[in-house]
Amino acid sequence: MSPLPRFHRLPAERRSAILAAARAQFAAHGPEAASYNKIIEAARISKTAAYQYFDGREDLLAAVLDDVLERLLGVLGPWTPAAGEKEFWAQLEAGTAALAAHLDSHPDDLALADPAARRAAGAAAWTGWYETLVRDGQRLGVIRTDIEPPLLAAATAAVLRAADTWALAALRDGGSPDTGQVWRLLRGLWTSTD
Structure with a gap:
């Protein structure tokens, strides 16, 4: 459509x-x-x-919904290769903070962010962003390499969609979600248990 x-x-x-x-x-x-x-x-x-x-x-x-997604991806910006682990996490946290600030100041986007993300689950721009993130993290040794990038990108997207739903609910209720929980969850997903 x-x-x-x-x-x-x-x-x-x-x-x-x-x-x-x-x-x-x-x-x-x-x-x-x-x-x-x-x-x-x-x-x-x-x-x-x-x-x-x-x-x-x-x-x-x-x-x-496609327009909302485009607006959100515009705020997030393209993933650029990080020089090291600290820069990788800083870029991920900065993107998250920019999205939260945008959603806080654009209530219409906040109200439609979840349906836009659900619609975009298979969209090339959205999945491409996650795959670029995962490949960069693997290059840096931040993300495990024993799982193929497309599978790990899909798992990462699922975790972040769940985190987004949780964070959006908190924002709608006027709260401030503890994003540290999301980073711990991602570190657990991205770290090899071998």
């Missing part, structure tokens, strides 16, 4: 405005409960135009 070609021909500002209005509605009412008619009204487009841009509500939701 993706927007129809006519949506991509709109000026960038108009596309962004439509996605922002839809994001606000999906965040406020939930991905399952948000009304397509209210989204169309908030985006200030006619129902006819909406169906020229999207096949329907689910298509629009997919576009919004």
Whole structure:
């Protein structure tokens, strides 16, 4: 699912405005409960135009979640090879802190981060980021090498998705999750028991 070609021909500002209005509605009412008619009204487009841009509500939701994921990956940035173990952990912690700060200041992204991450579980950009992280950690000796990188990247992604769900719940409740637990969990996953 993706927007129809006519949506991509709109000026960038108009596309962004439509996605922002839809994001606000999906965040406020939930991905399952948000009304397509209210989204169309908030985006200030006619129902006819909406169906020229999207096949329907689910298509629009997919576009919004893809946009949220793109925004989150933009905040996270690409994984760059670290010079050593300290830099590896510092980069991972800095990325996590940047994401937490973004989510704290963008409540719509916070509300939709979990469904966007679930949708992205198989997305190339998302899985590619994890594989790059794992390969760099293996190169540095931070991450075990007795498990093939794609399997370890998938396990790492699963652990971080679970950690994200836990941390997002804490953030939504106004708390501050103890990220030290996540680092201990990852170190356990990444350390060989042999």
